[in-house]
Amino acid sequence: MIMMDKVVKRYNELIALDHFSFEAAEGEIIGLLGPNGCGKTTAINCMLSLLAFDSGDIEIFGEKVHPNNNSVKRRIGLVPQELSIFDKLNVYENIDFYCGLYVSDKTKRRRLVEEAIEFVGMDRYRKFIPKKLSGGLKRRLNIACGMAHQPDLLFMDEPTVAVDAQSRNFILEGIRQMKARGKTIVYTTHYLEEAENLCDRMVIMDAGRNIAHGTVEQLQNQISTQERVEVGVITDESDIESQLEALPNAVSVNRKNDNYMIHFEKQENNISNLIKFIESKDLTYTELSSEKATLSDIFLELTGKELRD
Amino acid sequence: MNIFRMTIYLIIINFKDFGYWFWTLCYPLLLCALFMMTTSNMSNTELEDINAGIENDHPLSEALASIEFINLETMTEDAAVEQMEAGEMAAYVHGDYELLVTESGFNQTVMEDVLTQMQSTVESGIPPQHFDMDASFIDASSQDTQPETVLFYSLIAMIAFYGMFSSIEFISTMQPNLSHMGARFAASPYSKGKLLAASVIGAMALNLFSNTFILIVIIIFYQINLFTELWPTIFLLITANFTGVGFGLILGLVPKINAAAKTIIAIVLIIGLAALSGLMGPPLKQVIDGNLPWINTFNPVARLTDTMYRINFLGNFNDYWSTVIFLAALALAFYTITLVVLRRKQYDSI
Incomplete structure (x- = not known):
């Protein structure tokens, strides 16, 4: 048409x-x-x-x-x-x-x-x-x-x-x-x-x-981040970020106070892997949420800017 | 949508606009009131033929008798004096271009102008039967005698071109690079020719309405009789309306200037042209006519002012059709350009 x-x-x-x-x-x-x-x-x-x-x-x-x-x-x-x-x-x-x-x-x-x-x-x-x-x-x-x-x-x-x-x-x-x-x-x-x-x-x-x-x-499918998981963890460990980044499929981790935003390149058991990791470290989490990659993520990754820039 | 429906919509859109009411009605009426205050003797002016006497077998008899606004009668000097003292006659022509008068006034001044021009024409070697009647009788001195007449004719000439305001608005509104509505219009299959026709009819209707209203106020409310030749004057004014609307279309097509700015340009331009034609009083017109006559030859407002003055005040139709043709030719050029530009138009930026 x-x-x-x-x-x-x-x-x-x-x-x-x-x-x-x-x-x-x-x-x-x-x-x-x-x-x-x-x-x-x-x-x-x-x-x-x-x-x-x-x-x-x-x-x-x-x-x-x-x-x-x-x-x-x-x-x-x-x-x-x-x-x-x-x-x-x-x-x-x-x-x-x-x-x-x-x-x-x-x-x-x-x-x-x-x-x-x-x-x-x-x-x-x-x-x-x-x-x-x-x-x-x-x-x-x-x-x-x-x-x-x-x-x-x-x-x-x-x-x-x-x-x-x-x-x-x-x-x-x-x-x-x-x-x-x-x-x-x-x-x-x-x-x-x-x-x-x-x-x-x-x-x-x-x-x-x-x-x-x-x-x-x-x-x-055209972008690296397929899933974002936000987790709140109370810990004194200083290298927790690098440990989270080592999880399967994890691409990057951003910290905001006690919350960590983990970007995963695939949607494959990311939550269960994260929970296993937390339990193995004998930590407790205050909150946990998962979100599939949105159009905003797609836009940000493809253009390097927010849509309203 | 047919042309009629489109015209109705364009008229509604403009009729509800403050600018239309102010510029085409309030402003001219304010000028009228101003002129009336400054020229209060205008209402006493009566446009009647001039009664004049001439001695028997005078060489100018034939030429003077051919002038429409002069009622010429052959008589003796004594009879003429008697009639002049009775107020029945303005002047008596005798001897070698001599004019006998018993009082001074507008009619006497006009007779003096006529005689002076005839004398200068004869002295330049042209036989009396070939006197050029065109324009001669509205020279500076006669306009100076009745400045308020020129003011009103100039005002009427000016408002006859005011249709341009509506056509500027119509065409600017339909230009995608000048109005949001224009994008919708240009994206539609609606015929540009129909739009042009509707714009012209709408603008003409609106301006003729306001012109009529103003003329009614002048004639009925102010009791000023400017039109002894009503129908030829109406035809002339309709032609001028047509030209004014055409000029507005051309102005409306100019890119990158919005309708409000174009309206200001039109106002300045039309007031300037009207000033040159006598709106601010005859002195400026006299200076222009004396030193740069070509300006008012191509000034449509001046042409219209002069022609209305001639046909109504002097009964002289010599330049009537040339003025009509001049105005119609301008209009034709404006409409042709508008149609050509409107068709197939795309824009560099919107």
């Missing part, structure tokens, strides 16, 4: 997209993840043919993207990062305006607008102007404006930024419903837990490049 092949986009000396490639299949939710300025929005703008790129190819629905390729544009929706709604139009009018850019038939448009209002749960607010809406409701309106025409492919650029928990859950549930209807969604976000729960596959971007992609499991 989407094929982006070695796309390069330069702003003078700055390379915003550096031979960036990725593919998305029909009916999947694909996440574009990366820190600010990594090229997520630039990639989306190139796919929407809003931005001219220097080299590479982009095909959507098997056709090359082009500013005047209306057959492709007609099947695409956009939920931009910023609120893109008219302050002077009410909820219904805003949705009708944007839906009207795609749908000329008045009866069909009326039905689609009603469905969009219901989809984002804004029936009570249909006559409200955006100024009267909360931040979360504005975000919902922003989404309704982008998907009212029921596109086959929807680009959602950080749709849950600055949204309260209730609205966020509402939005995420809506996205799942769209996927259930067979829609393809390209989703960018800062919230890794959101991406993990929502996306079928992810593309991790850094400095305009695709540095890793795949499912969460596939991405986990």
